Amino acid sequence: MHKDEGLQIPFMDDIKKNSLKSAIEALLFASGEPLSLQELVNHLEEKDKLVEILIQEMIEEYEDLSRGIKIICIKGNYQLVTKAENSDYIQKLLKKNKRQSLSQASIESLAIIAYKQPITRIDIDEIRGVKSDSAIQRLIEKELIKEVGRLEVPGRPILYGTTDEFLRQFELSDLKQLPSLDLFGQEDLLEDNLIEKEVEME
Incomplete structure (x- = not known):
């Protein structure tokens, strides 16, 4: 998405401007998944044109050769990604630390599928409160879940349901070895067990 030539940011001091850019960066980083302009606008409680211009400025700033990450826009959704020239370093990191290869969204989705399978994407979305398309696709690519x-x-x-690869990665002989939900007291903590399992695998 490109900045309109005639569109300019209304008067704003550098402190406010940098604060908003910092917030945008934090939101994109914490999400781990693409965020739409409207989602960013809702979280920042600012006008959409202002947020759009700030993101465009950030995209240009990230092009600096000294930066290792950049912001991309795909079908109106923004995401923080690593630059291609650093791919070798990233691959080494992911091979060494498996837990880093899954985003928080993917871990949440995987936990829900593990305990609720078979389950539809719509039901996963309802439990998480956000769309899970990207997370589900990543889990399929990693062969942790499949269509059942x-x-x-x-x-x-x-x-969707889990795969034998899921059992292997988390060192489970079968799904019966997953702790009972009664131990957690609430379903919001489903992913905690999987995160602990990932730490044990490192």
Whole structure:
């Protein structure tokens, strides 16, 4: 998305401007998944044109050769990614530390699928409160989940479940070895167990 030539940021001191850019960077980093302009606007409680211009400025600033990351825009969604020239270093890191290869969104989705399978994407979205398309796709690519059928309702949505690779990665002989949800007291903490399992694998 490109900045309109005739569009300029209304008068704003550098402290406020830098504060908003810092917040945008933090949101993109913490998300781990692409965020739409509207999502950023909602979190920042600022006008959409202002946020759009600030992001465009940040995109240009990240092009500095000394920066290791950049902001990309795909179908109107923004995401922080590493620069291609650093791919060798990133691959070495991910091979050494498996936990870093999964975003928080992916861990949450995986935990929900592990305990609730078979489950549809819509049900996963409802539990998480946000869309899980990207997280599910990543989990499929890593062979941690798979399609296990379709729900017999209009539209026949896909049902997802974990794979044998999931069991291998988390050193489980079967799903019965997952701790009972009664131990957690609330489903919001489902992902905590998987994070602990990932730490044990390092």
